[in-house]
Every structure is written in structure tokens, then in C-alpha cells.
Amino acid sequence: AQELLTKMSEKCFKKCISKPGTSLxxxxxxxxxxxxxxxxxxxxxxxRTYSSRIQ
Amino acid sequence: AQELLTKMSEKCFKKCISKPGTSLxxxxxxxxxxxxxxxxxxxxxxxRTYSSRIQ
Amino acid sequence: AQELLTKMSEKCFKKCISKPGTSLxxxxxxxxxxxxxxxxxxxxxxxRTYSSRIQ
Amino acid sequence: xxxxxxxxxxxxxxxxxxxxxxxxxxxxxxxDSRTETCITNxxxxxxxxxxxxxxxxxxxxxxxxxxx
Amino acid sequence: xxxxxxxxxxxxxxxxxxxxxxxxxxxxxxxDSRTETCITNxxxxxxxxxxxxxxxxxxxxxxxxxxx
Amino acid sequence: xxxxxxxxxxxxxxxxxxxxxxxxxxxxxxxDSRTETCITNxxxxxxxxxxxxxxxxxxxxxxxxxxx
Numbered sequence: 001a002q003e004l005l006t007k008m009s010e011k012c013f014k015k016c017i018s019k020p021g022t023s024l025x026x027x028x029x030x031x032x033x034x035x036x037x038x039x040x041x042x043x044x045x046x047x048r049t050y051s052s053r054i055q
Numbered sequence: 056a057q058e059l060l061t062k063m064s065e066k067c068f069k070k071c072i073s074k075p076g077t078s079l080x081x082x083x084x085x086x087x088x089x090x091x092x093x094x095x096x097x098x099x100x101x102x103r104t105y106s107s108r109i110q
Numbered sequence: 111a112q113e114l115l116t117k118m119s120e121k122c123f124k125k126c127i128s129k130p131g132t133s134l135x136x137x138x139x140x141x142x143x144x145x146x147x148x149x150x151x152x153x154x155x156x157x158r159t160y161s162s163r164i165q
Numbered sequence: 166x167x168x169x170x171x172x173x174x175x176x177x178x179x180x181x182x183x184x185x186x187x188x189x190x191x192x193x194x195x196x197d198s199r200t201e202t203c204i205t206n207x208x209x210x211x212x213x214x215x216x217x218x219x220x221x222x223x224x225x226x227x228x229x230x231x232x233x
Numbered sequence: 234x235x236x237x238x239x240x241x242x243x244x245x246x247x248x249x250x251x252x253x254x255x256x257x258x259x260x261x262x263x264x265d266s267r268t269e270t271c272i273t274n275x276x277x278x279x280x281x282x283x284x285x286x287x288x289x290x291x292x293x294x295x296x297x298x299x300x301x
Numbered sequence: 302x303x304x305x306x307x308x309x310x311x312x313x314x315x316x317x318x319x320x321x322x323x324x325x326x327x328x329x330x331x332x333d334s335r336t337e338t339c340i341t342n343x344x345x346x347x348x349x350x351x352x353x354x355x356x357x358x359x360x361x362x363x364x365x366x367x368x369x
Contacts, residue, residue: 001290003174003178004178005283005286005287005290007178007181007182008286009279009282009283009286010251011182011185012192012282012286013251013278013279013282014251015191015192016282017278017279017282019271020255020271020274020275020277020278020279021274021278022274023278023281024278024281024282024285029285031192032282032285032286033285033289034192034193034194035192036286036289036290037192038189038192038193038196039181039185039192041196042181042184042185042188042189042196042204043177043181045196045201045204045205045208046177046180046181046184046204046208047177049204049205049208049209050173050176050177050180050208050212053208053209053212056222058310058314059314060215060218060219060222062314062317062318063218064211064214064215064218065183066318066321067214067218067328068183068210068211068214069183070327070328071214072210072211072214074203075187075203075206075207075209075210075211076206076210077206078210078213079210079213079214079217084217086328087214087217087218088217088221089328089329089330090328091218091221091222092328093325093328093329093332094317094321094328096332097317097320097321097324097325097332097340098313098317100332100337100340100341100344101313101316101317101320101340101344102313104340104341104344104345105309105312105313105316105344105348108344108345108348111358113242113246114246115351115354115355115358117246117249117250118354119347119350119351119354120319121250121253122260122350122354123319123346123347123350124319125259125260126350127346127347127350129339130323130339130342130343130345130346130347131342131346132342133346133349134346134349134350134353139353141260142350142353142354143353143357144260144261144262145260146354146357146358147260148257148260148261148264149249149253149260151264152249152252152253152256152257152264152268152272153245153249155264155269155272155273155276156245156248156249156252156272156276157245159272159273159276159277160241160244160245160248160276160280163276163277163280
């Protein structure tokens with residue numbers, strides 16, 4: 001899962017942290033959590049779509 | 056040639072498929088074919104330019 | 111240092127050469143030199159920040 | 166089989182990055198059906214494009230000889 | 234130790250690319266304090282985000298079992 | 302020699318991606334001379350930039366000692 005975590009961190013950092021401040025504020029933390037859930041939704045969807053295609 | 060095919064697929068998908076639909080329509084297929092030809096033109100040109108420079 | 115040089119070349123080429131001409135003109139050469147210094151400043155700063163965080 | 170599994174996972178990561186960038190603008194509280202359709206179509210069409218390119222490339226090699 | 238050092242360097246390159254793109258617009262004659270602050274915060278927050286995601290992922294695995 | 306060939310090909314791919322993004326807007330029915338000139342210059346100038354940076358880096362090491 002290492003690569004998933006690395007990519008997710010990069011993508012969600014780019015989406016949620018437009019101006020990095022001195023700490024992660026509340027709205028940034030919420031955004032990261034949502035982004036993470038959506039990234040895994042997408043990952044599962046991609047995985048299912050690709051699997052059913054190559055069978 | 057695997058890497059060439061991978062990169063070509065990525066670059067041409069980005070250029071030609073702005074909104075992925077339920078199938079590749081005719082104009083998208085034509086765009087992909089043209090993009091592929093141009094990508095190989097570019098590749099050959101880059102290859103010649105680089106070769107003549109390092110000789 | 112190979113990877114540093116490769117990344118620096120890419121990033122500074124993108125920042126300084128908007129339209130590649132028949133040679134590197136004077137202002138492009140100055141821009142590259144400045145960009146290189148700043149890239150190494152950034153690299154050192156990132157390196158210090160990361161080191162102090164993981165200690 | 167191990168190698169195939171690794172290749173499969175590498176593909177998923179590649180597709181996911183590409184289709185995430187294409188289909189997800191602002192991540193919301195739930196994945197909406199439009200994003201879902203976009204991602205499914207994105208993966209399907211990317212596979213179509215890869216196959217189209219690979220087949221056409223094979224034909225070119227047969228007709229015109231080697232590239233370099 | 235060699236492997237750890239290589240990993241450390243790979244991380245620096247990754248952070249540097251990300252924070253360079255976020256913080257440096259046009260490289261000037263000196264690094265200004267605003268860019269310096271931006272880079273420091275960028276690295277710190279990126280580490281925060283990675284930790285947040287890794288911990289939350291570990292919790293999800295414990296609660297909900299395996300992914301996919 | 303095998304390793305050198307692989308390195309040569311990796312370079313071509315890198316240059317091609319960079320110069321494709323810089324020079325090709327919409328791929329047309331033929332490559333036009335403007336795009337051709339742009340690609341040739343792009344490769345040449347990228348090599349110039351790499352050499353400039355590599356030489357300047359070597360000088361800095363000699364003068365100022367090691368980095369970081």
C-alpha cells in the first residue's frame with residue numbers, strides 16, 4: 001500500500017493545501033480526509049473497471 | 056518499444072479525449088491516429104537531433 | 111548529484127526558456143544561473159527542514 | 166504470477182492518477198454519479214486508446230519495417 | 234544505512250519538486266523571506282498530510298478489514 | 302554498450318516529452334515546419350541548459366566544497 005499512500009498524499013496535498021501555513025487548520029484536515037475517501041473510491045472503481053475489462 | 060507506446064497512449068489520450076464517453080467516437084479515433092503519427096515524427100526528430108549533437 | 115542536476119535542468123528549462131531559439135541568449139543564461147542558485151537554496155532548505163523534523 | 170500482480174497494480178495506479186486528474190475537481194462528501202461515470206468511461210477509453218495505438222503500431226512495423 | 238540514505242535523498246527530491254512548484258514563481262537574485270517561509274511550511278505541512286493519511290489508513294484497515 | 306543504449310533511449314523519451322509539451326499544441330495532419338523548428342531548437346537548447354548547469358555545478362564544488 002506504500003505507493004497508494006504516497007500518491008494519495010501528493011494528490012490530496014495539491015487539492016487541499018493551496019497556501020501552506022504554520023499548521024494544518026481544521027478545514028484543511030477535513031478536506032484531506034474527504035479527499036482520501038474519494039481517492040480510495042476512485043481507486044476501487046478503477047480497479048473493478050479494469051479487472052472486468054481484462055477478464 | 057513498450058515505453059514509447061505507454062507515453063504515446065498517455066499523451067494522445069490527454070490531447071484527444073477531453074470528455075471520455077461510452078465509446079471512442081470517429082473524430083476521437085482520427086485524432087488518436089494523427090497524434091500517434093505526430094508523436095513518432097517528433098520522436099524521430101528528437102532522436103536525430105540528439106544523435107547529431109553527441110557525435 | 112545526478113538526479114539533482116537532471117531535475118534542476120528540467121525545472122529551470124521550463125522556467126527560463128519559453129520559446130527555444132537558435133541559441134541561449136544572454137538573458138536566458140542569466141535566468142538559468144539564478145534559477146540554479148535558487149533551486150539549490152530550496153534543496154538545502156527542504157533538506158534542513160526535513161532533517162530537523164525526523165530527528 | 167507475482168510479477169503479473171505487480172504489473173496489474175502499477176496499471177491501476179497509472180489509470181487512477183490519469184482519471185483522478187481528469188474527473189475529480191473538488192473532492193466532496195460522497196462520490197457523485199457524474200464523477201463515477203467519468204472515471205469508468207475514462208478507464209475504458211484509455212484502454213481503447215492503448216489498444217488502438219498498440220495495434221496500429223504493430224501494423225506499421227509490418228508494413229514499413231523498423232523504427233529506430 | 235545505505236538504503237536509508239537513498240530513501241532520504243529520494244524524499245528530499247520529491248519534497249523539493251512539490252514545494253518548488255508551489256512556492257517559486259520567478260527565481261530572483263536572492264531567495265526572499267516569503268519564499269523561504271513558504272518552502273519551510275510546505276515541507277512541514279506535507280509531512281503532516283502524509284502522517285494524517287497514513288494513520289487514518291491504518292485505522293481503516295483495523296476497523297474495516299482489507300481494501301478491495 | 303547495452304547500458305549506454307538504454308540511457309540514450311531514456312534521454313530521447315525525456316526530451317520528447319518535454320519538447321512535445323512545449324511545441325505541439327494540436328496534432329495536425331502533417332508536422333509543420335514551425336513545429337519542426339521548435340522541436341529541434343528545444344532539444345538543442347535543453348542540451349545547452351544541461352551542460353551549463355553541469356559545468357557551473359562542477360565549478361561550485363571546486364570552489365566552495367561540498368553541498369549540504
